[in-house]
Amino acid sequence: MSTSQATWFGQPRGLTILFLTEMWEKFSFFGMRTLLVYYMTKQLLIGQEQSSLIYGLYAACAYLTPIAGGYIADRWLGTRRAVIAGGAIMSLGHFMMASESLFLPALATIALGNGLFLPNLPSQIHGLYDERDPRRGPAYNLYYAGINLGAFIAPLICGTLGEVYGWHYGFGAAGIGMLLGLMIYVAGAKYLPPDSPRTATDKNAERSGDVKRQMILLVSVALVVVVYRGAYEQLGNTFALWADQGVDRQIAAGLTIPMTWFQSLNPMFVFLLTPVLVVYWTRAGRRGRDPSPLAKMAMGSALVAVAYLMLALVLSVHVGVVSWAWAVLFVFLLTAGELLILPTGLALFGQLAPRRFAATVMALWFLGSFGGNLLAGVLGSLWSAMSAAAFFTLMAVTAALASALLLLIRGRVAGFPESGAMEIPQPRHTS
Incomplete structure (x- = not known):
């Protein structure tokens, strides 16, 4: 099924929904990551070596959990429910960062949510276009720009709030960004391709x-x-x-x-x-x-x-x-x-x-x-x-x-x- 008939800016409307969802997700992800090492060393008084180790383990888990998240979505949840569940879990993790006692569980929660969210959002781009649509390849460039837009503004907002007003304000802004992305995704679901049946034969x-x-x-x-x-x-x-x-x-x-x-x-x-x-x-x-x-x-x-x-x-x-x-x-x-x-x-x-x-x-x-x-x-x-x-x-x-x-x-x-x-x-x- 192609949804490319209705367009915004010359592209299927669903691409705008995916672009904005990804932009706000990356705003939350990089906003939190911008503050992470400083928060550990300055607020939690964790040593530099241990802070770097925690940072590295978190980054590694963020890229490892999508393997399990992708399998769960393909086997049971479906793409849309996986994105919504992943976004909600990540939002919870960002708000958990407000409590120092929940620091490590919060990082684990964000990594788990990212595993459901990260592989399932871009996997929907393909279904927005017909097989021979010349816009399909460049669509991924536009989606990639959304990633960078979120990464660009995150340090400016979350970083400034964290440094000037307090770390938890920066983490809270990251959580709000994730909720905004989730709301955009749910509101624009009608413009996205339906989930493929689990038993469908692959073309x-x-x-x-x-x-x-x-x-x-x-x-x-x-x-x-x-x-x-x-x-x-x-x-x-x-x-x-x-x-x-x-x-x-x-x-x-x-x-x-x-x-x-x-x-x-x-x-x-x-x-x-x-x-x-x-x-x-x-x-x-x-x-x-x-x-x-x-x-x-x-x-x-x-x-x-x-x-x-x-x-x-x-x-x-x-x-x-x-x-x-x-x-x-x-x-x-x-x-x-x-x-x-x-x-x-x-x-x-x-x-x-x-x-x-x-x-x-x-x-x-x-x-x-x-x-x-x-x-x-x-x-x-x-x-x-x-x-x-x-x-x-x-x-x-x-x-x-x-x-x-x-x-x-x-x-x-x-x-x-x-x-x-x-x-x-x-x-x-x-x-």
């Missing part, structure tokens, strides 16, 4: 004749994205360290760019570049010139490699700190590559996932974030043992490796139709 499976090969393909892509994220996730890690020590942040006499502002460049560029990419890919799709998903992802990873290589070359010829403009250009190139690989990968999983297991397969995509962050941490530990130029060269090689692996996978796939959904060659039958 992709009928077309390909080999669901197992589809799953092997998706697992392969997820593993490569782990490699890509090993380089990409340095943006909030070693790049942040370099921006503090290796960048001349003075733009005028007495005016210096705060080092944290460089972290806001990424979501800002997402907002600026997404409309351009959506228009371009939609027009290319209508002309039949839209590159295949894996080709886009390979280009994106290659662009990230170029960004790191640029920094490595600049640092190899400059002694001391470098201009802030190089840091801005790096984030711009990194974001452009990100918009080619991450929303495209999300779309690929959404389009190829067997309908009966859509949420479970979508959770596999998010599990790549878990592995990627772990790899980024391992690679980041090399920062102090290498020069900045050598480290950024290593990151360029890592991103280039991911690009090469994506092209290798693409070479083993028969082709892609214009809509971007992958066609896997059918097995030959012998009489």
